Amino acid sequence: MVREEVKKVAASRRAVAVPSLQKAVLILDLVGRRGRLPFSIIQKTLALPKSTTHQLLKALTNVGALQILTDGGFMLGPKICExxxxxxxxxxxxxxxxxxxxxxxxxxxxxxxxxxxxxxxxxxxxxxxxxxxxxxxxxxxxxxxxxxxxxxxxxxxxxxxxxxxxxxxxxxxxxxxxxxxxxxxxxxxxxxxxxxxxxxxxxxxxxxxxxxxxxxxxxxxxxxxxxxxxxxxxxxxxxxxxxxxxxxxxxxxxxxxxxxxxx
Known part of the structure; x- marks a missing residue:
């Protein structure tokens, strides 16, 4: 019974994570195709809420998928290159x-x-x-x-x-x-x-x-x-x-x- 509950919780977490993952991939695709982009362009182009954009950019930067530039813009990070x-x-x-x-x-x-x-x-x-x-x-x-x-x-x-x-x-x-x-x-x-x-x-x-x-x-x-x-x-x-x-x-x-x- 406990195992079944654990499976249900894991499945629900994956269901929530999928939309966020899709949005993260859209950000990577946009930055990869258009080059160095500021927060505002990323947020407006993808029509994402500012809070969501901020959270995703932070998460992608933390894992090295994106890199922050000195002017505050974003480019693909070393993890994506690897x-x-x-x-x-x-x-x-x-x-x-x-x-x-x-x-x-x-x-x-x-x-x-x-x-x-x-x-x-x-x-x-x-x-x-x-x-x-x-x-x-x-x-x-x-x-x-x-x-x-x-x-x-x-x-x-x-x-x-x-x-x-x-x-x-x-x-x-x-x-x-x-x-x-x-x-x-x-x-x-x-x-x-x-x-x-x-x-x-x-x-x-x-x-x-x-x-x-x-x-x-x-x-x-x-x-x-x-x-x-x-x-x-x-x-x-x-x-x-x-x-x-x-x-x-x-x-x-x-x-x-x-x-x-x-x-």
């Missing part, structure tokens, strides 16, 4: 990974994919088939909750602790299958194991008949930006094959990491 660079890199990861995914699919005999963060989900950027051929997923990449699949575990395990805690607070821990990890504490123990061995396992935790082994991809600053995985029927990806498949997956992930660093 995220822009990361976004460009992530959009190139799919093309950089294709040949490595194709090789992994051929070696493992299973479909392979590479995924990255998008909110609370791991989103597939590209995939390959053991029959040959790899392709980018574009805007149609499959989405899986980070706490349900091996790619999500590989991403979470090597994420900054502050960001990981933020994501944990927003994840749905309801079981998708009987094998799903159903609590943050249990997931933390699982992520310790992922870091220890360098790869993650999803054994029928998202789908009853599917298992997956994944390994992280890092950029030039050693930040986790994606995860490579091999995916197959659970009765074929058996414990006896875990180590051999994990070695292939880690080799592919390391190759993609090297390509990302050199790009």
């Amino acid at each position: 995220l822009g660079i990361l976004g460009i890199r992530q959009r190139t990861i799919d093309s950089l990974s294709l040949k490595h995914l194709e090789l992994l699919a051929g070696q493992s005999g299973f479909p392979c994919e590479i995924a990255t963060f998008e909110g609370r989900d791991a989103v597939v950027l590209a995939s390959a088939s053991p029959d040959g051929g790899a392709r980018s997923a574009g805007c149609e990449g499959k989405r899986w909750p980070l706490n349900r699949v091996a790619t999500g575990k590989a991403l979470l395990a090597f994420l900054d602790e502050v960001d990981r805690k933020r994501l944990f607070a927003d994840l749905d821990w309801t079981k998708a299958t009987p094998r799903s990890i159903a609590s943050p504490d249990a997931m933390l123990r699982e992520l310790d194991l992922v870091r220890e061995r360098g790869w993650a396992l999803d054994d029928r935790e998202a789908l009853d008949d599917t298992s997956c082994i994944a390994a992280p991809v890092f950029d030039g600053r050693n930040r986790v930006v994606a995860a490579v995985a091999t995916v197959g029927q659970a009765d074929l990806i058996t414990p006896e094959r875990y180590e051999a498949l994990a070695e292939l997956v880690r080799n592919a992930a390391n190759a993609v990491s090297q390509a990302v660093r050199e790009a």
Whole structure:
């Protein structure tokens, strides 16, 4: 009963936060497109209440999304610049990974994919088939909750602790299958194991008949930006094959990491 009440409160908070988030994005878009702008122009152009504009500008400045100029105007801040660079890199990861995914699919005999963060989900950027051929997923990449699949575990395990805690607070821990990890504490123990061995396992935790082994991809600053995985029927990806498949997956992930660093 208490858990249900907590869920309701969290949902109501998210509902209130959405309009504010939309307004904040409108401010960033306006400043990004038109350059240095004073408070009055931002407020009048977007037709926002002065109090709302002030609160949003303060919040965006506090997180580095905006920067205050000496004349009181606003420009895009360092955090937006950093995220822009990361976004460009992530959009190139799919093309950089294709040949490595194709090789992994051929070696493992299973479909392979590479995924990255998008909110609370791991989103597939590209995939390959053991029959040959790899392709980018574009805007149609499959989405899986980070706490349900091996790619999500590989991403979470090597994420900054502050960001990981933020994501944990927003994840749905309801079981998708009987094998799903159903609590943050249990997931933390699982992520310790992922870091220890360098790869993650999803054994029928998202789908009853599917298992997956994944390994992280890092950029030039050693930040986790994606995860490579091999995916197959659970009765074929058996414990006896875990180590051999994990070695292939880690080799592919390391190759993609090297390509990302050199790009």
